[in-house]
Amino acid sequence: MAKKIGQKTKTPMPHVDPGVRRHSFGEVATGYSVELARQEAARCIECKNMPCVAGCPVEIDIPAFVRQVAAGDFDGAFQTLSAKNLLPAVCGRVCPQEDQCEKVCTLGVRFEPVAIGRLERFVADYAALMHLSDTAAPAAPSGRKVAIVGSGPAGLTAAADLAKLGHSVTIFEALHKAGGVLMYGIPEFRLPKTIVQGEIEKLTGLGVDIKTNHVIGRTFTIDELFSELGFDALFIGTGAGLPHFPSIPGVNLIGVFSANEYLTRSNLMKAYRFPEHDTPIVRGKNVAVIGGGNTAMDSVRTALRLGAEHAYLIYRRSRDEMPARAEEVEHAEEEGVEIVLLAAPTELLGNEKSRVRAMRCVRMALGEPDQSGRRSPVPIAGSEFEIAVDTVVFAVGQGANPLIRSTTPDLPVTKWGYIVADPETGATQKPGVFAGGDIVTGGATVISAMGAGRRAARAIDAYLHRLPAGGHAAADAFIST
Amino acid sequence: MPRILAKETLAPDVVRFWIEAPAIAKKRRPGQFVIIRTDETGERIPLTIADADTARGAIALIVQGVGKSTHKLNRLEPGDTILDVAGPLGQPTHIEPGMRVCCVGGGIGTAVVYPIAAGVRAAAGRVAAIVGARTKDLIILEREMAAVAEPCIITTDDGSHGRKGLVTEALRMLFAEGYEFDEVVAVGPLPMMQAVCAVTRPLGVKTIVSLNPIMVDGTGMCGGCRVTIGGEQKFVCVDGPEFDGHQVDFAEVAARLRAYREDEATAMDRYRAELAAPQR
Ligand SMILES: Cc1cc2nc3c(=O)[nH]c(=O)nc-3n(C[C@H](O)[C@H](O)[C@H](O)COP(=O)(O)OP(=O)(O)OC[C@H]3O[C@@H](n4cnc5c(N)ncnc54)[C@H](O)[C@@H]3O)c2cc1C
Ligand code: SF4
Ligand code: FES
Numbered sequence: 001m002a003k004k005i006g007q008k009t010k011t012p013m014p015h016v017d018p019g020v021r022r023h024s025f026g027e028v029a030t031g032y033s034v035e036l037a038r039q040e041a042a043r044c045i046e047c048k049n050m051p052c053v054a055g056c057p058v059e060i061d062i063p064a065f066v067r068q069v070a071a072g073d074f075d076g077a078f079q080t081l082s083a084k085n086l087l088p089a090v091c092g093r094v095c096p097q098e099d100q101c102e103k104v105c106t107l108g109v110r111f112e113p114v115a116i117g118r119l120e121r122f123v124a125d126y127a128a129l130m131h132l133s134d135t136a137a138p139a140a141p142s143g144r145k146v147a148i149v150g151s152g153p154a155g156l157t158a159a160a161d162l163a164k165l166g167h168s169v170t171i172f173e174a175l176h177k178a179g180g181v182l183m184y185g186i187p188e189f190r191l192p193k194t195i196v197q198g199e200i201e202k203l204t205g206l207g208v209d210i211k212t213n214h215v216i217g218r219t220f221t222i223d224e225l226f227s228e229l230g231f232d233a234l235f236i237g238t239g240a241g242l243p244h245f246p247s248i249p250g251v252n253l254i255g256v257f258s259a260n261e262y263l264t265r266s267n268l269m270k271a272y273r274f275p276e277h278d279t280p281i282v283r284g285k286n287v288a289v290i291g292g293g294n295t296a297m298d299s300v301r302t303a304l305r306l307g308a309e310h311a312y313l314i315y316r317r318s319r320d321e322m323p324a325r326a327e328e329v330e331h332a333e334e335e336g337v338e339i340v341l342l343a344a345p346t347e348l349l350g351n352e353k354s355r356v357r358a359m360r361c362v363r364m365a366l367g368e369p370d371q372s373g374r375r376s377p378v379p380i381a382g383s384e385f386e387i388a389v390d391t392v393v394f395a396v397g398q399g400a401n402p403l404i405r406s407t408t409p410d411l412p413v414t415k416w417g418y419i420v421a422d423p424e425t426g427a428t429q430k431p432g433v434f435a436g437g438d439i440v441t442g443g444a445t446v447i448s449a450m451g452a453g454r455r456a457a458r459a460i461d462a463y464l465h466r467l468p469a470g471g472h473a474a475a476d477a478f479i480s481t
Numbered sequence: 482m483p484r485i486l487a488k489e490t491l492a493p494d495v496v497r498f499w500i501e502a503p504a505i506a507k508k509r510r511p512g513q514f515v516i517i518r519t520d521e522t523g524e525r526i527p528l529t530i531a532d533a534d535t536a537r538g539a540i541a542l543i544v545q546g547v548g549k550s551t552h553k554l555n556r557l558e559p560g561d562t563i564l565d566v567a568g569p570l571g572q573p574t575h576i577e578p579g580m581r582v583c584c585v586g587g588g589i590g591t592a593v594v595y596p597i598a599a600g601v602r603a604a605a606g607r608v609a610a611i612v613g614a615r616t617k618d619l620i621i622l623e624r625e626m627a628a629v630a631e632p633c634i635i636t637t638d639d640g641s642h643g644r645k646g647l648v649t650e651a652l653r654m655l656f657a658e659g660y661e662f663d664e665v666v667a668v669g670p671l672p673m674m675q676a677v678c679a680v681t682r683p684l685g686v687k688t689i690v691s692l693n694p695i696m697v698d699g700t701g702m703c704g705g706c707r708v709t710i711g712g713e714q715k716f717v718c719v720d721g722p723e724f725d726g727h728q729v730d731f732a733e734v735a736a737r738l739r740a741y742r743e744d745e746a747t748a749m750d751r752y753r754a755e756l757a758a759p760q761r
Contacts, residue, residue: 174567174698174700175567175698175700176518176525176564176565176567184702212565213565213566213567214567215567215568215570215700218508218568218569218570219504219505219508219567219568219569220504220508241700241701241702242701242702243702243703243704245704245707245714251714252707252708252709252714252733252737254736254737254739254740255740257704257705258703258704258705260702260703260704261697261703261704261705264697264698264702264703265697269524269525269697270522274744274748275744275747275748275751276522277522278522278523278524278549278550278748279524279525279697280741280744280745280748282740282741353736353739354733354736354737401700401701401702401719402701402719403700403701403719
């Protein structure tokens with residue numbers, strides 16, 4: 001029998017005051033205390049069919065860990081989480097819970113759902129503070145070598161799982177820090193970098209070798225990882241890091257950025273601490289960010305923190321269609337972001353020094369639903385207007401980086417350049433090569449990338465067991481005879 | 482961490498480093514570059530691979546101290562390490578066996594042109610070279626160039642070494658003397674590359690220039706290095722750094738290079754002050 005319903009709304013999570021935080025890169029939400037966490041966990045009615053578990057892309061045993069929190073067994077709760085999720089401190093902060101576990105929570109049908117994400121974050125932070133670690137023992141060494149290309153959530157998860165299965169794992173990362181979007185994209189105020197690095201250290205603890213500054217396709221090609229470095233299998237998790245710019249006049253003016261550049265300067269290169277850190281960033285007074293996803297929210301909130309007097313978010317559809325996490329949109333508005341809906345830029349205008357000075361926009365109306373099911377915006381004739389801006393950031397989606405596909409001709413890709421891989425196993429059509437995360441699906445979520453990494457790890461393990469004694473080299477020789 | 486094996490001064494504020502980077506030394510081809518970062522608070526900066534020694538597993542980088550990052554780098558000594566070196570990046574120069582190329586280097590641009598000249602020579606091609614600078618002290622790699630190019634013409638603005646005048650005048654002279662080239666490769670300050678393109682355009686001689694915009698990642702992820710080539714958007718770090726000079730929008734490249742001029746000055750001033758301050 002399910003428990004009786006108690007408190008009907010989520011226990012609020014403490015936040016830094018919007019007036020303070022709009023000037024600070026410190027984390028916005030400060031997290032539950034032990035008391036608040038237990039109070040919130042006690043709300044779970046332990047319903048019989050537990051829809052939350054199926055709502056979680058990695059099927060965490062949510063009712064079990066919530067029950068453990070309610071009982072004050074935080075160590076047990078951490079072990080329950082760790083059984084399914086490598087990066088709980090990250091997921092608790094950035095997963096779109098409102099579209100996943102919390103969306104289907106039984107309590108949420110009539111009241112607010114259990115704050116599963118906040119509880120996950122609490123448990124992970126508690127574990128980090130108490131130096132708890134995942135107690136599952138790794139398997140005996142298999143003698144097989146696996147290379148992971150890219151160190152985002154997909155690559156990290158695949159690496160950890162494969163290491164636990166006894167394989168020798170090396171991650172190759174193009175940038176100087178591991179973590180993918182978690183390091184270069186998502187800002188400090190939403191996901192502190194010490195937390196990401198803490199999660200990554202777990203991998204080094206498992207014996208995973210992380211090689212930064214290795215650009216696959218350049219330093220080594222995919223084929224060379226097999227032939228010269230002797231890997232038996234490969235996982236490609238290189239993300240969707242190619243920025244798109246709209247085809248409108250003025251996109252190359254000074255002060256116009258892709259969100260990737262703007263966020264990378266600020267997060268990875270710490271330009272918000274210029275001149276203590278050497279990388280500069282344009283500190284605009286009037287900043288317009290174009291887009292409606294998490295990337296756009298992160299950019300516009302970064303602009304505020306860099307000292308913008310006006311930070312506009314320009315989105316071509318209405319609020320309902322915004323793909324960003326609901327909490328981020330709320331936070332952005334509280335901090336003073338000015339949201340301009342149903343509008344899109346048509347032209348950027350520059351001054352005599354080629355710096356952007358204004359943006360011309362057109363108003364939109366919503367028409368018929370498009371392939372994604374969202375109603376597509378249609379420009380309204382004669383509705384043009386101009387905004388004075390000195391910085392413009394485009395967060396209008398990304399594509400697949402060409403470095404690997406252009407140097408691996410026998411790796412089939414879609415017409416958009418994404419790698420073709422089996423959604424269940426991550427297997428590509430090239431023997432021994434698996435792929436997952438944004439490089440297969442296009443820009444998605446941290447947790448879906450992790451899920452893909454996990455499924456691929458399972459398939460790679462099975463593949464390695466099928467390989468003949470000499471490993472990939474022997475398999476290759478066998479195929480070519 | 483990559484170690485500095487050797488260091489020599491080629492001209493005032495211009496240094497050649499040999500850096501331990503076996504994988505890059507083996508893989509690199511003429512025209513490619515690396516991204517380096519000297520220390521934890523440093524910028525990521527692109528530098529052309531000026532030469533490679535596969536036996537020693539080393540690459541050569543020629544660095545002109547222009548801002549804080551390059552000055553910091555130039556203060557390092559043999560035995561010191563560089564925090565991050567990633568590469569080889571960018572597309573290699575397109576070199577065909579037996580091709581006839583005129584390599585034009587202006588100032589530090591000679592460091593970029595030299596590996597291309599050496600590559601053409603190694604592919605049984607014929608190289609003529611024009612190496613220019615403001616004055617004698619700023620001419621670099623004269624000996625190396627002369628070893629792979631015939632003729633190898635030196636020009637200085639003030640006539641202190643070689644011919645007095647600009648590289649474009651020497652180029653015109655070569656054409657007037659009846660030299661024929663499949664390609665001209667020009668690397669140097671933007672106005673110089675633009676001037677070379679102005680000479681070759683009416684003659685219909687294909688001209689390759691190497692661009693050095695501001696970069697962040699160097700892997701095609703940020704788009705900060707974007708340029709317009711023949712009306713199309715290209716990323717210099719993956720599509721370049723070499724492009725058909727007759728198609729480049731030089732004015733745009735020049736404007737974008739000035740994006741952080743004030744910040745660069747701030748950083749440099751602070752750095753000078755730090756160096757001048759007594760050590761604690
Ligand atoms: C600003 C921003 C905010 C976001 N916010 C959220 C959020 O709140 N919640 C959420 O769920 N999702 C969010 N996302 C989406 C989420 O971050 C991605 O879906 C997820 O990170 C994809 O993981 P991945 O492992 O596939 O790739 P990535 O995280 O993109 O990592 C790929 C890694 O591979 C490296 N790489 C690329 N090419 C090569 C190569 N040739 N050789 C070696 N290494 C290479 C890259 O440098 C990178 O480190 C956000 C994305 C962005 C950009
Ligand atoms: S669906 Fe909600 S109420 Fe039911 S077990 Fe999961 S968290 Fe508890
Ligand atoms: S430097 Fe970032 S895309 Fe070229």
